Amino acid sequence: MDLGRSLTWTAERYPGRRAVGGRCPLTYAAWDAWTNQLARALAELGVRPKDRVLLSLGGGEPLASLHLALQKLGAVSVPLSFRFSPSELAYCIGDAAPVLVVTDASTAQAADKALAGLPPMLRVASGSSSDDTIERLASRQPSDALDVAVSDQDISVMLYTSGTTGKPKGVPRTHAAEHHASVAHMLQSGHARFDTVLGVMPLFHTMGLRTLLASVIGAGTWVPQARFDADEAMELITTERVDTLYLVPTIYWSLLHTGRLSEAKSVRKLAYAGASMTTALAEQLVDAVEPVSFVNHLGSTEIYTFTIGPDARAKPGSAGRAGVFSRVRLVDPLPGASPDDVVGPGEQGQIAISMASPEAFAGYWQRPDADAKSIRNGWYFPGDLATTDADGDLWVAGRVDDMINSGGENIYPDEIEDALVRCDAVEEIVVVGLADDRWGQAATAFFVPATGMAPERALAELDSFARERSGLPSLKRPKRYVAVETIPKSAVGKLLRRELSAGTFSPLADSAQASGQVGA
CATH class of the missing domain: 3.30.300.30 (ANL, C-terminal domain)
Structure with a gap:
């Protein structure tokens, strides 16, 4: 299944359902039509299937719509962090070699500096304050779909790792990998049909994409927040009656410290990923929200799911067991260990995940050195250390580098x-x-x-x-x-x-x- 078709089929099933919440709501029929217009505008600018388009925008619906439009065009979306410095932005532009760069008012200055030292490149603005924007061009296009054949093995998106060590690495992911990861997310986190979710996790991060795509597949309502602000997020949660949250622990911490999280009576499901959560924070969230489900997701950009801790209330901090599309081992923590060097029960080892997972990438973008370090004999080594308890559940002990x-x-x-x-x-x-x-x-x-x-x-x-x-x-x-x-x-x-x-x-x-x- 390609991702553009996912949106179109959902729009055919539920044309009048609210797809995008917040200040500028859209039904599924309207969102499907608008992303068709954006896809046509991108094609008019010269973007062809398999071309890479770099998206340096603040976030929210404009970025989500452009990402979905690129799926329909069969081009590759390359969303980048709005916090990138000009040098980081220049590195990723040079590495990805896009045919088009899209910016908005929040990123224009950094993009100007980044592009100054690079060969001339086509660039277009996003936003409603100017006549010369991708949205204005799109508004003049027909709203019917382009006649483009997109395979589920085509590259959907190339995400850049956060670069906590060294240069960011490009992670190309196919439509099939993105779709499987989104279905897995729904199964594993309890994200159900018609759920309303807060879309605050950025779309240059796999958690943000998973929230968006799971909402589309499930005909839910995605409530965008372009930049996280705790008080604004609480207003969105309460006024939009958000029932599902999938966030990093630091955002949960900020929501708790508004003193208003207990007012969010609509919230029923909590899930977290991206970092470990302290037992103390987990206990406070349970007290404030009393969720019916509370899931710990361990994974990465490269392979969306490693393991799932299905009940953070009963076992706070446990990363649980392999996900529905995953296979996980603990092997010798020494660098270069083989995936066959499995440690004994209760012994600490480094996590290895099978690359046979349909959620997995196939290797880094133009980085054979990174492939050699992280991929061995069909297994991916993210650098996380863990042990298993008597029940067979995983407990992450930190990273090898930490x-x-x-x-x-x-x-x-x-x-x-x-x-x-x-x-x-x-x-x-x-x-x-x-x-x-x-x-x-x-x-x-x-x-x-x-x-x-x-x-x-x-x-x-x-x-x-x-x-x-x-x-x-x-x-x-x-x-x-x-x-x-x-x-x-x-x-x-x-x-x-x-x-x-x-x-x-x-x-x-x-x-x-x-x-x-x-x-x-």
């Missing part, structure tokens, strides 16, 4: 963060390893103090909590505490530990400075 070797012992940040976030003096916390003469690496807790609390007092209370009430053994207690104004995150809310480990932070209070040495 492991801290302190005094010859391996320490994983997740366990420490889960314990320390319960301290009342802390709003947010992340643990990384910093170079240290004595320990090799010192487990260092970077935290945002609770609102209204002086950084020095918060540091002292956190230190006391860690020693006396956290339950952490001395080996796992941080050797250093640093209060900061914010924790660095990617555009989709993933923690950027590398920025902290590289020393790019401004301390509000630092136990190392207070004591004159690193250590506690």
Whole structure:
């Protein structure tokens, strides 16, 4: 099944159903017609099947409609982060070699700088404030479908990984992989027909695409929010009666801190992915929403589903078992291990996922070096470490790259963060390893103090909590505490530990400075 046909068939079944919510709602019949017009406008600009079109837009319905229009045209959508700097944008443009670049007012300045050093390239604006936009061109087109044959093995989208380490990598995904991932998402998260979902996860991220496409397949209502704002999101959730949320933990944390999440009586289903969730946050969400389902999804851009923890209420933090279209193993954590080097029951290993999954990509875009590192003998190695419990459920222990070797012992940040976030003096916390003469690496807790609390007092209370009430053994207690104004995150809310480990932070209070040495 190609994705353009998915939208058209849903529009044929339910033409009058509300497809897009929010301030500019659309029925399925109207959305199908509008994306046909956009596809014709793109064709008039010279875009042909299999061509790549780079979408650098803020988000919301304009980006979603352009993405769906490209599916109908058989071209490749390349949505990029609106937070990319000009140099990051230039790198991806040069790497993807698109035939067209689409920008809007929020990205135009960065695009100007990025394109200045590149060969001349066709570019068009998106937005309603000018006569010279892709939307104005589309409005003059017929609304019937183009006569284009699109195969489910054609490339639908090329997503760029967030680039938490090194340069972003292009991940081409076929229509079939995207469709299977969306069906899997519906089965695994409980996303049902006619559900109303908040579309705040960005469409340059697989979670955002999954929310959009599952909504289309299920004839649901997708309520867009172009940029996340917690108060605005709460208004959308309550006024649009959103019943399904699929978000990263940092967004859930922000919604909780509005103090209004318990007002969202329509919300029945919660799912999360993209990062681990602390037990404390999971418990607060259950108390506030009382969901009928609460799912932990472990996966990646490359293979959408690894494992599914179907009940985060009963087993907070568990990543569960392989998804409906997945096969997963834990193998020796050494670099270069074979997928046949399976660890014993209860032993820690690195996760390997079969590339035979219909949700899987086929390899990175023009990066044989990345393929060699991550793909071995038909299995994909994302770099995650985990163990299984007596029930056979998976528990992620962190990433190979995040492991801290302190005094010859391996320490994983997740366990420490889960314990320390319960301290009342802390709003947010992340643990990384910093170079240290004595320990090799010192487990260092970077935290945002609770609102209204002086950084020095918060540091002292956190230190006391860690020693006396956290339950952490001395080996796992941080050797250093640093209060900061914010924790660095990617555009989709993933923690950027590398920025902290590289020393790019401004301390509000630092136990190392207070004591004159690193250590506690």
